[in-house]
Amino acid sequence: MLVFRLTRKKYPIELSGKGSARSGNRWNSKGTEIIYCADSRALAMAEVAVHLTVATLPGDFVMMEIFIPDDVSMVQLIEDDLPEGWNSYPHLVSTQKHGDEFIRSNRACVLKVPSAVVKGDYNYLINPRHSDFTKISIRDVYDFPFDHRIFG
Secondary structure, eight states: OEEEEEEETTSOSSOOSHHHHHHOBTTBOTTOOOEEEESSHHHHHHHHHTTOOGGGOOSOEEEEEEEOOTTSOEEEOOGGGSOTTTTOSSOOHHHHHHHHHHHHHOSOSEEEEEOSSSTTOEEEEEOTTSGGGGGOEEEEEEEOOOOGGGGO
16 A cells, blocks of 8 residues: 655655654654654645645645555544544544554554545554564655645
8 A cells, every 4th residue: 555645855754753753743642653644645735735824835845655565554543433523623632642542552553544634535644663664665755846726
């Protein structure tokens, strides 16, 4: 399976989870390393675009194509099992607890979660501490300029 991650060139092009650990996000609290990926380039872009305006849009984004082999362990959180408001902004502490517990339990390498931005699409959260993590690889990295029309 290919998943996608949009990042900036100023950061190391690697899979570490260190960036998400610095601030915490919807599926992890501060200090918990987790790697956020999306099931499509469009979703990866949407997940980043909701935090930007045309005035704050950096011009140095790159798209990472990440290969996850079929034999890498994966679990899924389904929307019906999540608390009301799980997709609200700012995010709930309860969603962070789900991601933190996923990392702590180490029972799988990938957690499939519904996107809070695009209903029906999914994000894939990678546990860099799991033994299957070594099977995951970056397939390609290329410049990804935003079309300014997105910001209307």
